[in-house]
Amino acid sequence: MAKSIQLFQIMMINMDKGIGKSTLVEALYGRDEVENGNSSLNNTIFRLRRQLETAGLPEDPYIEIKSGLCTWSKNIPVWVDVHEFGKLVEKAEGTPDPYEKTSFYIQACGLYRGEFLPIMIGEEWATVANVSYQEMYFKCLREVSELLKQQREYEKVYQLCTSAAQIYPFEEWQILRIDSLIAMNRYKEAMDVYEEATKMFFDELGLTPSKKMLDRFQTMSGHIQLPVGSLTDIKEEIREERHEEGAYYCTFPSFIDNYRLVSRMMERNGISSFLMLCTLTDSSGRPLEKTEKTRDVSERFQMAVRRSLRRGDLYTRYSPCQFLLLLSGTNQENCSIISRRIDKTFKEEGGGRNKIRYLVTSVVDMKEHEADKLSFSNVTW
Numbered sequence: 001m002a003k004s005i006q007l008f009q010i011m012m013i014n015m016d017k018g019i020g021k022s023t024l025v026e027a028l029y030g031r032d033e034v035e036n037g038n039s040s041l042n043n044t045i046f047r048l049r050r051q052l053e054t055a056g057l058p059e060d061p062y063i064e065i066k067s068g069l070c071t072w073s074k075n076i077p078v079w080v081d082v083h084e085f086g087k088l089v090e091k092a093e094g095t096p097d098p099y100e101k102t103s104f105y106i107q108a109c110g111l112y113r114g115e116f117l118p119i120m121i122g123e124e125w126a127t128v129a130n131v132s133y134q135e136m137y138f139k140c141l142r143e144v145s146e147l148l149k150q151q152r153e154y155e156k157v158y159q160l161c162t163s164a165a166q167i168y169p170f171e172e173w174q175i176l177r178i179d180s181l182i183a184m185n186r187y188k189e190a191m192d193v194y195e196e197a198t199k200m201f202f203d204e205l206g207l208t209p210s211k212k213m214l215d216r217f218q219t220m221s222g223h224i225q226l227p228v229g230s231l232t233d234i235k236e237e238i239r240e241e242r243h244e245e246g247a248y249y250c251t252f253p254s255f256i257d258n259y260r261l262v263s264r265m266m267e268r269n270g271i272s273s274f275l276m277l278c279t280l281t282d283s284s285g286r287p288l289e290k291t292e293k294t295r296d297v298s299e300r301f302q303m304a305v306r307r308s309l310r311r312g313d314l315y316t317r318y319s320p321c322q323f324l325l326l327l328s329g330t331n332q333e334n335c336s337i338i339s340r341r342i343d344k345t346f347k348e349e350g351g352g353r354n355k356i357r358y359l360v361t362s363v364v365d366m367k368e369h370e371a372d373k374l375s376f377s378n379v380t381w
Contacts (some may be wrong), residue, residue, distance in 0.1 A: 003028055004048040009117060011072050012065060013129060018071035020078055027125045084134060085111045089136055099146055107146035109160055113135045114167045137164075145176055153288050154180040169200060171210060177284075178216045187223045194220065197249075206290040206320040208252050217253045247309035247325070249302070255316040259326055273363040274335050276325040277318070278305070278342070283353040288321040295320070295355050304346040308338065326363075335360045 010019065010027055025037035028044065045063050053059055064072050072078065085108050087245040092104035116133050121127035141164055148157045158180040161164035165173040174197040194217055208219065225247045250258065262273050280288045280301055298320060305315050305323060314326040327335065339358045346356060 003044045004051055006120070006123070007041075007044050007048050007063075009120065010125060010134040010211070011070070012078065013079060013082065013084065013125075015072045015080060015304050018069045021068050021070050024070055027123070030124075039041045044196060044345070074156065081111050082116070082129075083377070085133070086116065086136070087141060092140070098150070102144055102147045102151065102153075105140050105147070106156070106160070107183060108140050109137065109144065109163070112140075112167075116258040141173070149180075149183075149250075152183075154183040158184075165197075169197070169214070171201070175212055175216065176219075180220060182223075185223070187220045190216070190219045202317075203321075208318060214253055215255070215312065230346060246306035248311065250316055252316050252318065252324075254324070255314065257316055262326060262328060266364055271329050272331055273326065274330060274332070275329045275361050275363055276327060276335060276339070279357040279359075279361040281323040281355045281357055283355065285355060285357065287357075288354070290320045295334070297351065301346055301356070302352055304342055304349045304351070306350075308345045310343045332360070332362070 010024065019043065021108055023039070025041050029037050049062050052062060057076070060073050060075050062076060064071050064073055066069075070276070077114075086105045088108035088111070091099045095101050112133070116120065117126050117129040120331060121130060141160060144160065148154070148160075158177055161173045161180065165177060174193060177193050178190045178197075181193065182185070186349050188375040194213065198209045198213060201209075212258075221330050259275070265271070267271060278301070279296055280294070282288060288297060298317065301323065302315075302317065303355075305325065309315065309325065309327070312328055313379065318324050327338065330338070336357075339356070339360075343356060
């Protein structure tokens with residue numbers, strides 16, 4: 001980007017207090033080989049002045065230099081969003097009135113549009129400013145969300161955090177969106193946000209739902225109400241759309257519920273069940289890292305699992321390279337047979353030189369506190 005444009009941007013950031021000439025020279029030419037930084041800066045100021053006048057602005061020095069300090073000319077008034085953003089934050093922090101504080105924070109959040117000068121993010125001065133404004137924005141969001149919850153303005157919390165999630169789709173903002181919808185009894189919408197967020201976290205980052213997310217899922221599941229219907233209508237709605245061979249795939253939260261149900265059923269009927277953790281590895285036995293190739297291998301493995309297991313077996317994807325299988329009505333010896341069958345089918349599906357590492361435990365052997373570990377990101381047997 002032209003140095004004159006960079007100079008203009010830096011002056012806008014430092015419009016209130018100005019910037020030292022030596023600091024300005026370093027920001028503009030620190031990584032360039034120039035013989036005379038002061039001379040280069042004077043030439044850049046001259047070019048910027050000509051560009052602004054050509055654009056139709058009045059004739060003016062624009063940048064004044066006095067005692068080594070470069071300041072923007074007071075003859076040319078300028079409104080800069082980042083300065084207004086900072087002023088609103090200061091006003092919010094300086095007032096004791098919760099409603100005024102809320103109003104200032106909302107206005108400040110409304111000015112934030114994302115990364116600061118993304119095209120200049122490689123420049124140190126832009127990176128520093130970007131981090132500072134981002135942290136200020138996050139603080140605003142947290143503060144105003146708490147204030148709005150105290151005022152029971154949940155719709156505003158939802159709107160602010162939805163805007164934030166579009167810029168930074170972090171879990172914190174997704175949870176606040178879900179919580180605000182739950183507070184308004186809009187459970188179906190909250191579930192939609194949950195499904196959208198967890199899919200994004202898994203597809204983009206390889207992350208399974210956190211304990212906080214799973215807690216929200218349980219809350220929403222217990223409150224979603226459907227219209228009154230006959231048993232025939234309900235049966236028609238919940239049945240599988242078509243008959244499919246092979247194991248049944250479900251999401252991780254659903255797998256947890258099914259696992260706990262099977263554990264209870266075993267207390268009554270004594271049918272043995274086993275939990276199998278399958279980890280995809282490379283030819284050396286190292287777990288596969290998250291890449292596009294891993295996604296392809298994972299899909300091939302998923303097809304192999306579905307083909308290798310019975311219709312009464314259940315499986316889910318736990319991480320980009322791990323799957324959990326719930327095998328009912330079988331024994332330890334059969335688990336070995338199943339793993340060999342999966343290996344064979346995986347090769348048929350084009351698994352290549354990748355391998356599968358298996359860990360198996362009987363559901364009846366897992367203590368209650370061990371079963372709870374299914375809710376966390378790491379499972380240890």
